[in-house]
Amino acid sequence: MVSEKSNKKTKKVKIPRTSMPEQSPEERIKNFKEVALGYTEEDAVKESKRCLQCKNPRCIEGCPVDIDIKSFINLISKKEFAKALDKIREKSSLPAICGRVCPQEDQCEKKCILAVKDKPVAIGRLERFVADRKLSENSITGNESNGSSENNKSKSKELDCKTSNKKIAIIGSGPAGLTCAGELAKMGYKVTIFEALHKTGGVLVYGIPEFRLPKKILEKEVKFVESLGVEIKLNMVIGKVLTIDDMLNNGYSSVFIGTGAGLPYFMNIPGENLNGVYSANEYLTRSNLMKAYLFPEYDTPIARVRNIAVVGGGNVAMDSARTAKRLGAKNVYLIYRRSEVEMPARNEEIEHAKQEGIEFILLTNPVEIVGSEGWVKKIKCVKMKLGEPDESGRRRPMPIDGSEHEINVEAVVMAIGQGPNPLLTSTTSDLKLTRRGNIEADTQTGKTSKKGVFAGGDIATGTATVILAMGAGKNAAGAIDKYVKTGIW
Amino acid sequence: MLYKIVRKTKLAEGIDRFEIKAPLIAKKAKAGQFVVIRVNEYGERIPLTIADYDSNKGIISLVAMSIGKTTYMLSNLKQGDSIRDVVGPLGKQSDIKRFGKVICVGGGAGIAPVMPIAKALKNTRNYIISIIGAKNEDSLILADEMKEISDEFYICTDDGSIGFHGFVSEMLNELLEGSEKSSNSNLRRDIDRVIAIGPAPMMSAVCNVTKPYSIKTIVSLNSIMVDGTGMCGTCRVEVGGETKFVCVDGPEFNGHKVNFDLLMLRQKMYLNEEKKALDLYEEKCRCKAFEQKKRKTC
Numbered sequence: 001m002v003s004e005k006s007n008k009k010t011k012k013v014k015i016p017r018t019s020m021p022e023q024s025p026e027e028r029i030k031n032f033k034e035v036a037l038g039y040t041e042e043d044a045v046k047e048s049k050r051c052l053q054c055k056n057p058r059c060i061e062g063c064p065v066d067i068d069i070k071s072f073i074n075l076i077s078k079k080e081f082a083k084a085l086d087k088i089r090e091k092s093s094l095p096a097i098c099g100r101v102c103p104q105e106d107q108c109e110k111k112c113i114l115a116v117k118d119k120p121v122a123i124g125r126l127e128r129f130v131a132d133r134k135l136s137e138n139s140i141t142g143n144e145s146n147g148s149s150e151n152n153k154s155k156s157k158e159l160d161c162k163t164s165n166k167k168i169a170i171i172g173s174g175p176a177g178l179t180c181a182g183e184l185a186k187m188g189y190k191v192t193i194f195e196a197l198h199k200t201g202g203v204l205v206y207g208i209p210e211f212r213l214p215k216k217i218l219e220k221e222v223k224f225v226e227s228l229g230v231e232i233k234l235n236m237v238i239g240k241v242l243t244i245d246d247m248l249n250n251g252y253s254s255v256f257i258g259t260g261a262g263l264p265y266f267m268n269i270p271g272e273n274l275n276g277v278y279s280a281n282e283y284l285t286r287s288n289l290m291k292a293y294l295f296p297e298y299d300t301p302i303a304r305v306r307n308i309a310v311v312g313g314g315n316v317a318m319d320s321a322r323t324a325k326r327l328g329a330k331n332v333y334l335i336y337r338r339s340e341v342e343m344p345a346r347n348e349e350i351e352h353a354k355q356e357g358i359e360f361i362l363l364t365n366p367v368e369i370v371g372s373e374g375w376v377k378k379i380k381c382v383k384m385k386l387g388e389p390d391e392s393g394r395r396r397p398m399p400i401d402g403s404e405h406e407i408n409v410e411a412v413v414m415a416i417g418q419g420p421n422p423l424l425t426s427t428t429s430d431l432k433l434t435r436r437g438n439i440e441a442d443t444q445t446g447k448t449s450k451k452g453v454f455a456g457g458d459i460a461t462g463t464a465t466v467i468l469a470m471g472a473g474k475n476a477a478g479a480i481d482k483y484v485k486t487g488i489w
Numbered sequence: 490m491l492y493k494i495v496r497k498t499k500l501a502e503g504i505d506r507f508e509i510k511a512p513l514i515a516k517k518a519k520a521g522q523f524v525v526i527r528v529n530e531y532g533e534r535i536p537l538t539i540a541d542y543d544s545n546k547g548i549i550s551l552v553a554m555s556i557g558k559t560t561y562m563l564s565n566l567k568q569g570d571s572i573r574d575v576v577g578p579l580g581k582q583s584d585i586k587r588f589g590k591v592i593c594v595g596g597g598a599g600i601a602p603v604m605p606i607a608k609a610l611k612n613t614r615n616y617i618i619s620i621i622g623a624k625n626e627d628s629l630i631l632a633d634e635m636k637e638i639s640d641e642f643y644i645c646t647d648d649g650s651i652g653f654h655g656f657v658s659e660m661l662n663e664l665l666e667g668s669e670k671s672s673n674s675n676l677r678r679d680i681d682r683v684i685a686i687g688p689a690p691m692m693s694a695v696c697n698v699t700k701p702y703s704i705k706t707i708v709s710l711n712s713i714m715v716d717g718t719g720m721c722g723t724c725r726v727e728v729g730g731e732t733k734f735v736c737v738d739g740p741e742f743n744g745h746k747v748n749f750d751l752l753m754l755r756q757k758m759y760l761n762e763e764k765k766a767l768d769l770y771e772e773k774c775r776c777k778a779f780e781q782k783k784r785k786t787c
Contacts, residue, residue: 196718198527198534198574206720235576237718241513262720266732273725273732273751275758282721290533290715296769299533299558300715301762374754421719423737 017119018047025355029325032210032293035352036100041079044129048076051121054113059123062111064471067091069108069123076126085130093182093225094175094470096135096217099128101208102467103346135220164188166484169252171238171424174202175466176258176457176473178225183477185228189484192252194236199289202260203458204466206289207281209319211326212349215288239427244453253484254452256476257439258469261458262421266414267311271369276303276376280316280415287323305410307331309379311366312415313343318350320413321358332358333407337365337384337397361407365399369412378406420459428453438462446476451489454480491571495548500630501623503555504598505564506540507572512547514539514577520605521583521709521741524551525717527574528562535559536714536736538602538686539578549575552601552630558766565774579717580740584707585609589681590616592664593639594657594695596687597623600631602709603686604638610684611638618664618680619643622657622687626650657687658694665702680704685744689756693749700745708744710735710752713759727751 021037022028028035039047057070067088075084088095104110104124112120168184170177173195181191199205200222204213226232236242238259247255264279266272283302286292290300308329310321313336324332334353336343339362343350354360363384370378383403386395420437432440432449439448439455446454456472458464483489496508514524523538541550555564566572583606591610595603600621611617617638622645623629629644629651636642644652645660653660665680683706685695692708699706712724712735719737726733727748733739 196576197716198576235574236513237576237579240578241517262718264720264722266722268732273727273755275755279722282715282723285715285721291531295762296766298531299766301759301766374751374757423718 015046015050017050017122018043018125020122020125025357028211029322029356032326034214035211038132039125039129041081041129041133044076044126045079047122047126048073050114051077052113058111058113059108059121062108063091064107064467065091065474067108067127072130073121073123073126076130081130081133085134088127088130091474092470093179093228094221095127096131096221097175097204097213098467098470099124099126099131100213100217101204101465103465105347107467132217135217164190166190166253167192167251168480168484169194169247169255170258171244171255172196172202172258172260172457172459173200173222173232174204174258174260174457174469176260176459176469176476177202177256178222179470179473180256180258180456180477180480181230181473182225182228183474184480185225185230187477187481189481191230193230193232194238194242195232195234196237196259197289198234200232200234202258206285207316207319209284209288209323210293211322212319237423239424244424244428244431244450248452254454254480256446256473256480257424257448257453257455257459258457258473259421259424259459260469261418261463263419263437264414265417265419267366267416269366269368271371271376272414274369274371274376275374276305276371276411277369278303278411278413280310280312280320280413281418283320283413284316284323287327293323293327302327303411304328307333307407307409308411308413309333309335309366309407309409310413310415311335312417313338313345314415314417315345315349316418317413317415318345318353318358320415321353322356324411324413325356325358331409333361333409334358335361335364335366335379335381335407337363338386338394339363342394363397365397366412367404370406376410376412377408379409379412380404380406418458418463420462425459436462442479444475445479446472447479447489452483491573492575493571494566494568497566497568500552500601501628503564504628504630505553505555506601507551507553507563507566508548509551509572509575510547511549511575511577512544514575515542515547515549516544518542518544518549518578519582520585520609521602522578522580523602523717523740524549524575524577525579525714526551526563526572526576528559528566529573532562532573533559534574534715534717536579536711536717536740538709538740539605540601541605549577552598554598557763558770561767561770576717580736581738583609583684583741585613587613588615590618590679592618592620592661592680592683593635594661594683594685594687594691595619595621595635596657596685596691597628598630599687599691599709600629600635603684604631604635606684606686607635608638616640620645620657620660620664622646622660622691624648656694657685657691658698661695662698665698665704682707683744684708689749689753692744692747693753696744696747696749706744707741708747709740710742710747711740712752712755726755 051073059069072084072087109120167190170193264281286302291298292300292302308324368380383400384397390396441455441460446456454476457469493510498506537551540552593607618641619639620643686709715721717736724735729746
């Protein structure tokens with residue numbers, strides 16, 4: 001018996017990690033369609049069989065929202081795909097999104113026991129597979145899921161009549177807000193999301209490009225959240241059209257702030273206001289939210305140039321560089337002041353960017369943008385070397401004397417980070433902020449200094465990931481429920 | 490959600506006023522603030538200053554001059570039609586208090602955004618001198634309304650078809666200089682503030698006139714915007730050597746500190762694309778009109 005079991009295990013380990021079917025780099029740089037095509041049923045089942053079904057699965061420890069990874073993978077191996085999705089949805093409202101944009105290599109997959117000797121189970125790809133399979137049935141408003149949301153609604157009525165007439169306001173429809181809203185709706189609350197832009201999704205719609213997260217997928221995930229009974233009000237800039245105090249005084253029992261990191265940082269170097277210099281926020285918003293890549297079918301323009309520099313080394317920088325390539329740039333230079341090891345971007349994004357011909361100029365930092373007649377002509381840079389580790393634990397880059405050089409470009413995208421947008425926080429009384437302008441919120445519950453007001457996601461933590469924002473939204477939903485029921489702050 | 494045009498009024502050739510049902514915005518709007526609109530699903534987001542607001546009726550007024558595709562599409566909308574998105578009120582409100590004597594200068598379509606500020610200043614018991622200007626008499630807007638709220642009122646036209654023959658900045662200069670010569674009053678020392686709204690070259694010219702007299706001059710900048718909430722930074726300008734975002738730090742700034750050359754350069758960022766979009770739109774409109782005509786004759 002024992003030997004048979006161990007044989008079985010060895011056999012499993014021998015199955016190599018199933019690779020992801022992708023559009024070829026030559027093809028995909030000419031379109032904005034999704035790069036990763038997704039597993040077939042065969043791929044998914046094969047990959048799920050690699051899972052050892054550990055007694056103490058460590059992958060779950062690595063998931064910010066505690067998805068029962070072991071169980072959903074087991075269900076895939078039995079081809080019970082709908083059940084697998086239900087298993088994920090117990091913990092996450094946005095599986096098709098997480099399967100695409102989560103940094104799995106630093107989370108669940110990092111903890112996978114297979115990763116010790118081999119490559120980890122492709123948990124993210126499997127998550128995406130079950131979510132997509134459901135979405136492609138186009139039945140999000142159809143039978144099955146409608147049924148389950150109906151179930152959710154009626155269940156909540158039975159559960160608690162205390163919650164059903166309580167109104168909760170959610171500010172921001174990004175991953176934190178959508179998750180918090182979905183969780184509260186499941187508990188039976190009347191939830192309204194207030195979104196500043198004309199489309200739902202926050203960073204998922206304005207920030208992450210179509211080729212990484214198709215907007216149709218997002219729309220379907222949003223529809224699912226709406227099917228739980230969540231109302232979404234667009235074009236509502238809270239702090240301007242309504243304040244948080246207005247909300248609390250007008251029948252909302254509690255408010256959750258999930259407004260993200262909507263303030264672009266610039267380097268404060270000469271030439272940054274020249275025509276052709278973009279914040280990554282602007283560049284990506286024009287392309288993604290406003291569909292400038294389809295100009296003139298859509299009215300919003302965007303610079304289409306031959307040579308472009310993107311400054312930064314995170315996911316936003318990769319998204320910007322790859323967008324530039326698809327907009328027809330011949331040379332896209334990704335300028336980063338540290339080395340590749342320190343890049344905060346997901347491995348997959350770095351790999352994809354390289355495959356697409358993005359030229360990485362590492363250990364290099366811009367000092368000036370040189371223009372002529374108001375337009376960008378060159379970016380002046382210095383070479384850097386790495387010194388002692390700084391507070392982030394990464395080695396601090398230092399300029400090398402006499403290493404100034406210029407690169408000819410017609411546009412520059414600054415992707416060096418985003419901060420908290422002060423528009424809402426500056427109009428809300430007694431909301432304590434950190435030195436950097438983020439909202440001070442309890443890391444477990446999202447409780448702020450203002451009674452009844454919770455916050456989570458990038459607005460509280462500074463720029464992080466989609467899944468961490470979702471985790472924060474989820475935790476806050478639990479805390480909001482407790483607060484509304486007990487009145488105890 | 491759609492925003493219904495409850496009334497459309499033609500103010501002059503190519504300039505329309507739209508009264509739009511937007512109760513929440515009307516309730517919060519203050520003089521000097523703006524909205525961002527998107528005409529339809531394919532449209533661009535553009536900022537328009539709130540020209541008037543009535544919180545009781547839940548209506549805001551916008552005045553738009555047809556210069557690009559978006560404003561042409563807007564002008565082709567009729568009463569009863571809807572605008573896809575209207576977001577606001579955005580930006581900081583005007584500083585409204587009793588200053589004393591205030592000169593309100595409005596050029597072209599800029600007369601519309603000056604009006605609510607002049608009105609609010611009048612209501613706080615300021616003495617209002619208005620100078621409004623346009624290319625010619627036919628393109629002059631809101632003259633009667635401005636006259637009604639002004640203690641002194643001047644009209645300028647580039648061609649002299651009505652009022653003073655020349656630019657608003659020249660009229661202003663004459664007022665200030667003239668007062669220096671006249672014995673009964675000393676207007677330039679009397680003026681506590683100038684508000685100037687219009688095309689960037691006009692605002693720049695006004696600032697050049699008032700600077701030697703050190704009269705505080707407030708301008709409302711019309712830069713390119715996308716979100717209007719401080720998220721993208723496309724509206725950045727230099728004020729006193731510092732980079733500011735018009736959408737959240739403005740739209741009003743101390744005109745003597747604004748780098749107008751940069752503002753004008755940045756306004757031209759998408760000139761080629763704007764022209765292309767407009768040409769295609771005009772072609773489409775022509776084709777439509779032609780087809781309609783053809784159908785009629787058949």
